[in-house]
Amino acid sequence: MTRYLVGQIFSFLVTLWVVLTLVFLGMRALPGDAATILGGMDANAEQIAVIRERLGLAGSLAVQYSDFMGGIVQGDLGDSLRERRPVTAVLLDRLPVTLALAGMAFVLSLVIGIGLGLLAGLAPGSIIDRFTTLFATAALALPEFWFGFLLILLFAVNLGWFPVLGLPPSGLSWQASWHLLLPAFTLALPRSAQVARLTRAQVLEQRMSDYVRTARSKGLHPRGVTRHIAANALPGVLPLLALELGGLLTGTIVVEQVFGLPGLGATILGGISARDYPVVQGVTVLAVAVYIGVNWIADLLQAVADPRLRTV
C-alpha cells in the first residue's frame, strides 16, 4: 500500500512538472508579454521596459523558470500580473463558480445518463431504448457553444424563464443556481449521452450473463433481478465518470464563455490574452491536480464497488 501511494505521488509530481514546464515555455513562446499589453498603444518602448522591470519580467528565462519552480515548491503560485494580487486569491475567487457549474453538470449527467441508460438497457428495443439511442447520438453531435446559444435563445430570450447571463451581478449564491441551470445543462448534455450509452451497454451485458438467468429461473422477483443487474453494471461506468469529471473542467471553458460566467475558464482565457503567466500557470496546477485527484478517487471507488479490484 505504501509503495503504491509513493508511486502514485511520484507519478503525480512528474506529471505536474512536465505540464508546468510545457505551460511555462508555451506561454513565453507567445509574442508579447504582460508589459506590452499593459502599456497598450500609449506607452513607448522605454516605458514598457520600466513596466517589464516592475512586473519582474526583465530577468532571463532561466531565472524566471527557477523563480517559478522555487515558488511552486514552497506552495507559492506568485502574483497575478494583471490583477496585482496573489494567484491563490484569484483562483479562490473563481473556483467556486466553476465547481458549482461542474458539480451541477455532473449531477445532471449522472441522473440523466444513468437513468436513461438503465431504462434503455433493461428494455432493449423499447421506445425508451430507441429514444435513448437517438438522444445520445444527437447530444454527442451538438457542439456545446451552439447548443448553449439555442438554449439562451429559447429559454432566456423568447420565453423569458431564465436570465441571459449565467450569474447575477452579486455573484454565486443560492439564487444563482437558477442562473446556472442552463449552462449546467449545456455542459451535462454530451456527458450524459456518453454515460447513457455505457450504462446501457453494461446493463445489456449483465442481462445476458448466467447469474441473471439463474436468478430468473429460480423465480426471483424482477425488481430483485434489476437490483442485481444495476449493482454489477454500475462499477463499469465509474472510470468513465472520473474521466467525465476531468473533462467537465475543460468543458466549462467553452460553456463559461457562452454564458458569460466568471469562472476558471474565463480566468485562463483572460490570462492567456493578457500574458498573465502566473495566472495561467496557477490554473494549470489546479487543473492537473483536480484531474489526477479525480482519477484516484475513481480508482478507490471502483475498488469499493468491485471487491475483485481490492488487490492493493
Added chain:
Amino acid sequence: MELAKRSLSRRSLAFALAAAIVGTLLGTASAQTITMAMAAQPDTLDPQVTSATAAFQVSKSIYDTLVEVDRNGDIVPALAQSYEVAEDSLSYTFHLTEATFHDGTALDAQDVVATLQRMLDPETASPKLSEFAAITGVEATDDRTVVVSLSQPAPALIASLASGWGAILPSEKIESGHDFGNQPVGTGPFAFVEWQRDNSVTLNAFADYYQGAPQVDQVVIRFVPDSAVQLQGLTTGEFDVIDTVASADQATIESNADLALVRDPSGLALVAAINTRREALADPRVRQAFNHAVDSQTVLDVAYGGGTPIGTFMEAGSPWMPDSIEPFAYDPERAQELLNEAGASGLSLDMALPQPYENHIQAGQMIQDYLSDVGVSAEIRIVEWGVWLSDVYGGAHDYDLTVIGHTGKLDPTGRLDGYATEADNYPGFDDPEMAAWLESGSQETDPDARRQVYTNVLQRMHDGAPFIYIGTPDRVHARKASLEGFWITPMLDSFDFRTAHFE
C-alpha cells in the same frame, strides 16, 4: 366551512404571491439601480497603472480629477475650482474645492501632491508617465493650494490632468500602500462596493459627493462581450443601458418605443496604417493612391455602423482638426493614375488585422477589395491582440497594412508625438521638418501659434499619407427610453452617471 376556509386561504395565498411579485417589481423600480452592460472590462481600477479605456470608463464614477471634460469637450473646473498659469508658463497654481473621499477624509492639497508624486515615481511604472515628465516639483503652499512646477512649458498637461489617469487619490492611503487596483477609493459620485472580475462592478451613490449626491442609488456595470447578449438583456430589461450595438441591430432598437438609440461622435481616429519602411510603399504617391482607392464612408457605414471620414490623423470633431484639410475623395481612376506615376504595379501586400476586433477585421476585408480594384493585392493575416502589439505595432513592425483605431486625446501632443521620427511610430513615417514643428508645438503657449503649428503637422500627415484615413466612427449606445441624463464623455469615452435617472 372547511371548504370555505381552504379556498379563503388559497385566495390569500394568491394575494400574498401577487403582492410579493408587485412588491418586487416596484422594489426594483424604487431602489433606482442602473445596470449597464459594457463589452470590455478594466484590467485594474488603479488609474495610474493602466492605459485601458475600459478601466477609465469605470473609474470615472469613482474618482475625480482637478479639471474635467464637459459635454462639449471643453475643459472645466472640477476638484480645482480654479487655476492660474504663471507668466513664464513654468508653473501652475491650483485652488482646491471642498470634497470628501469615500473613506471619510477631506480632500486637501497634500492629496494632490501625493497623487502626482506617485504618478512620477518610477516604482509606479505608469504607462502615462511621459505625459507628466515636464513636472519638476509639486508643492502644497497651504491646505487648499497646490503649485506644480515645470522644466519647460507643457500646455498639454491640463489635458492629462482632465483625463482618467489624472485622478486624485487620498494621500493617507497612498502612504499605506493601499491596493487601489482592487479597492479603489476616490472622491467620485459613486463609492466602490465590489468587483467580480468577468462579471460585474457594483458602485453605491456617494451621499457626500462634492457636486451633490447622484440621483440613483446604485450603478451595476456588467461585463458582457457579446453584442447579441447585450441587446437581449436590454430587451428583457436586465440592462438599462448597453455600450455595444451591432450595425445590424440599430434598426431593431430604433423601432422599439421602449428603447432609445444614442449616436454621437466618438474620439477614435480609424486608420489603415501603411508601413512606409517597405520599398514599395515608400513613395507618398502610392500611399495617396491607396487613400483615393478606398471609399471610407462606406467602410465606416458597413464595418463601424456609421461615422465621419477624416483626411488626416485627427478625429473628426476635434477642435484641432483644421477646416482646410478635406478627406481624400473616393476616386479609383485618380488612384490608378498616381500608382502609374509612381511606377507601382503588381503590388502584393501583407495585411495584419487584430483579433478580437471584428470591425477592424471587416474594415480590412473591405479595404482589400477596394485595393484589388486598382490592381493591388493584399493578403489578410489575422493576429491576436498581444501579437499585434508586440510585432506589428511595436517590435519589428512586421506588416505592410493594418487597421486600428487610435483613442481620443484631449491634446494633439498625445496623438501626434513621435509621428515624425521613423523609430517612434509604427508606420515608420519620417520627416525632420515635422519633427521640429512637433517639438515647438509641445511647448508653444500662445494658442493661435500652437494651432498653426498643428495645422502644419496635420497637413503634412495628409500629404505624406502614412495611413489610409478611414474616419471617426459614431459611438452608438442604446438605453431604455426611460433612462435620462446618462452621457459618455467626448474624446475620453468614459461613462458619466452623475445626472442619470429614470423618468
